[in-house]
Each structure stands twice: as structure tokens, then as C-alpha cells.
Amino acid sequence: MFVDTMNTPIGTLVIEATARGISRVDFIETEEPEIQRNEITISCKQQLQEYFDDKRKSFDLPLDQQGTSFQKSIWDCLTRIPFGQAVSYRDIADMVNNRKAVRAVGAANGKNPIAIIVPCHRVIGADRTLTGYAGGLQRKAWLLKHEGIAFKDYGEDYQCVAQGNSQTDLFEP
Secondary structure, eight states: OEEEEEEETTEEEEEEEOSSSEEEEEEEOSOOOOOBOOHHHHHHHHHHHHHHTTOOSSOOOOBOOOSOHHHHHHHHHHHTSOTTOOBOHHHHHHHTTOGGGHHHHHHHHHTOSBTTTSOGGGBOOTTSBOOOOTTOHHHHHHHHHHTTOOOBBTTBOOEEOOOSSOSSSSEEO
16 A cells, blocks of 8 residues: 655645555545555645646546445546536436435445545535535535535535635635
């Protein structure tokens, strides 16, 4: 297992990879792991930095996702949501030709181990409200705002108030 970390405007990310591809990108709040990079983690960190610097809208990285075949099919759908666009859970269920699987889609979305690159943050409610995000709703709101995606939360639009790398006061309704 290869591991690296990076600081972002919304917190520290851990990047994990096998020799085949990225296996995890996630926000960490605890002690940083021991670093052991490879070409894949280095490339991932560079592409993520470009994303946060507004210089990248899609990722070109090998992925090594571990999950059920259903989860992998949902994660594949997520990778096809373009930068700056959002879809609903029902839209994803329609993409896999199973309109009744909306809750299962939500569960698979929540198990996505590769944040940002497999953009589960681009899935919002059909009424454009924020829905769950493993990294926290404030981070999801930041990512959507970063991509220019309009959304509502409890009838209020989030407005960015970030002044640096603070993770606690990123947004206020």
C-alpha cells in the first residue's frame, strides 16, 4: 500500500494506492499516516492540487476500487458526472436502469472510498438540496460551490465565507 497526504482548503486528504491504482481518497481528522509514495499517489496529489487551483476539471488516474459489482457500477456512473453538474440519486438509478434502486444508490454513493475523483459530492437531492456526504456537508457545499453548482440547504443558499484553510467556518446559511 502506498500512502500520501495533502492539505486542501477544506482539510487534509489521505491518498492511498495499490500498484494498480488509487484505492482511497478521504478526509482525515486524526494523526497523519506514514508516507510511502509511488507514481500513482504523486500523480493523484498533483491532479488534486490542480483541481483545487481551478486548473483541472477531470481526473486521469487509474483506480483500484474495492466493492460489490453494484457499488462499482454506481461509482462508474459517478465518474461520468461532468465538472459543474449535479444529479440526483434517481438520475443515477436511471443510469443503471433500475429506477427502484434509489436507496441502494444512496448507500453505494455513501460507501465511495475515493472522494472528489469519483465525485459523489455531485449527487444532490432532486429538489437541489444538499444530501449526505461522508466528508461532511460543509465540505460538500464547498466542493459544489468550487464547481459552480447551485444548490439549497433547508431553503437557504450557502455562501462562501472561507478566509484560508479553516474547516469550521467555511460556510454560513
